[in-house]
Amino acid sequence: MKRRVLSAICMTLSLAAATPVSKLAAQQTSDTLPTLINTCLITNDVNRLAAFYAQVLKTKPQRVGDDYIEFQTTAGVLAIFSAKAQEKYIPGSARPGENHSLILEFRVNDVDDEYARLHEFVKTWVKGPTNQPWGTRSIYFRDPDGNLIDFFTMLGSA
Numbered sequence: 001m002k003r004r005v006l007s008a009i010c011m012t013l014s015l016a017a018a019t020p021v022s023k024l025a026a027q028q029t030s031d032t033l034p035t036l037i038n039t040c041l042i043t044n045d046v047n048r049l050a051a052f053y054a055q056v057l058k059t060k061p062q063r064v065g066d067d068y069i070e071f072q073t074t075a076g077v078l079a080i081f082s083a084k085a086q087e088k089y090i091p092g093s094a095r096p097g098e099n100h101s102l103i104l105e106f107r108v109n110d111v112d113d114e115y116a117r118l119h120e121f122v123k124t125w126v127k128g129p130t131n132q133p134w135g136t137r138s139i140y141f142r143d144p145d146g147n148l149i150d151f152f153t154m155l156g157s158a
Contacts, residue, residue: 041143042082043081044084045144046068046080050063050069052121056122057071066082073106083096096145098146099148104148106151111138118151122142125140126142127140138150138152
């Protein structure tokens, strides 16, 4: 239940901002499967997390007020929302910086190049470039709030 409520807040903010997310949502019809278009991270420091993801994703975010920032990706939106605002809208629904069950996964052109580039600002590495048994070459690291991130390349495509 909490997840649906949190998703609704993030989705509502995305739609209100009239971003491409709203176009994706409008395309969904009642006979299609649900489409994941937005992942929202709740944080105590929106600006710090946004600055980190701007470097990691090599893109500038769209700011939608002081409490909400979006990064457009080719597969959907990575949103960052303040814990203070989340608590105001839905008390007790989220605790920032306590995620230990989610991995944000991003396909990249060359994992080894990204590994070298990211060393400048990533502070917590979980696993360096490794070929995984499921057919990817991956690196794993954490954002400033401790969220786990996987940058991967399909083996044979790099």
